Amino acid sequence: MEIEYDPDKRLKILSERSLDLAQSFEVFNGFHLTRRDDKHSDKEERFHTIGMLDDEVVILPWTFRGNSRRIVTMWKANDRERQKYHDARNRSG
Numbered sequence: 001m002e003i004e005y006d007p008d009k010r011l012k013i014l015s016e017r018s019l020d021l022a023q024s025f026e027v028f029n030g031f032h033l034t035r036r037d038d039k040h041s042d043k044e045e046r047f048h049t050i051g052m053l054d055d056e057v058v059i060l061p062w063t064f065r066g067n068s069r070r071i072v073t074m075w076k077a078n079d080r081e082r083q084k085y086h087d088a089r090n091r092s093g
Helices: 007-017 021-029 079-092
Strands: 002-004 032-037 046-053 056-065 068-071
Touching: 002 021, 007 021, 021 046, 021 056, 021 068, 032 079, 046 079, 056 079
Parallel strands: 002 068
Antiparallel strands: 032 046, 046 056, 056 068
């Protein structure tokens, strides 16, 4: 599946958070968890995916756009989110 994102937002996130939306595919290629984000369901169907990017656990909010995943933003997971990710990964074997 294709990944797309806003190029201006990519530069902003890269500058502010040192995370690159262009690498989002790496999160989906590894062990990841995805859940539906019901907070935005009145506008469009959105999802939150948690996974690894390099050595960081990151959160990716995204939506479907045709045959693509449109990445909305990305941030580093907090302690609780990291623990949830690692617990799930350890349970998966």
